Amino acid sequence: MHRPVLVVAAVIVDDLARPTVFLGARRSRPAHLVGRWEFPGGKVDPGETPEQGLHREICEELGVTVELGDEVVGPDSGGWVITDRHVMRLWFARVVDGDPAPLVEHDELRWLSPDEFFDVPWLDGDVRIVEHITGSFEPGAAQQETA
Template identity: 50%
Template sequence: MTDRVVVVAGAVYDKGRLLAARRSAPEELAGRWELPGGKLEPGESPEQALVRELREELGVETEPVERIPGEWQLKPGYVLQVWTARLVSGEPRPLEDHDALRWLAPDETDAVDWLDPDRPAVAEAARRLRAGYPGMRDNGTTPS
């Protein structure tokens, strides 16, 4: 039995850009930006939870690519793990817990006020996008 709750988030990318989601709740987080995701449910792998959460929160289908190294404390008993994830289908919409979405180029990631626990993963995802990291390439698409 574990005494911590794992929260998974997706560094969702498409066409060389990273998706940012602005929180609408809870009040203490509202107006700040995050990588979207949510809590692992019993019996789920982190990758399964990520796909489910992104479908529920954004209405999109994604493919987890790989975990960004590290784990970040959210609040006592809660830790954040982040995966890069490729957008497979759908146009992201803020369906739950968010009131706005933005696609950011790698050099624009500091244009929003990220939640503190997300900052290290955002920096790594942006670095990977800038470097053309194999796990961050868009399959079958070219940037316009």
Template identity: 70%
Template structure:
């Protein structure tokens, strides 16, 4: 059995210390995912650390530089299961340079205020992460 492919993503928020707004990205491709919402990110290339890959992916997909905050640790050995072939690590992130735009793979971005983080049709695998983020923010208050 081969190891799952590691994907990294960011829960881009307005403030790392007191997140009130969450960025969601609507998939444009592939057809099976189009119209569903996700966290921006992508695969880790050979020789990259997960954090380096995430910075690269956010520059490519959104045109921004970010500061990474805490990792939102998943329930399965620290990762979030996506499919039988992919697992994800996710960090909180705050934009420090640029304005997010849907440059690659997405056709729309939406900033969701607290209390509305479930108001878009997230990819099924991302719903537990949204739940964890809601709990994380609630616990910080």
């Protein structure tokens, strides 16, 4: 059995202490993933730490710099098995420089509030992560602040 490929991703939120929304990204390739939504990120290159790989991937994919918050520890030896060949580690993150744009793997980005988390078709491996992080958001928080 082969060792799974490590993928890193970010749950990009508006506020690390009291998040009200997070950024979803719609895949534009490869063909079998087109139109499905995911957390932005990618594979860790040889010689990189997971955190270094995540910073590089977010800069390449979205054109922004982020500050990392807490890791979203998963049930699969601390990570999240997302396919039969990939395990993902992900962190909460906040944009500190730039405006996110879909530069490489995506054709749309969308800020999702808790009542919109499942309005988009997530990649199968990401569904349980979305379910898990739901508890980190205050329902109605975004609406309360704008009211």
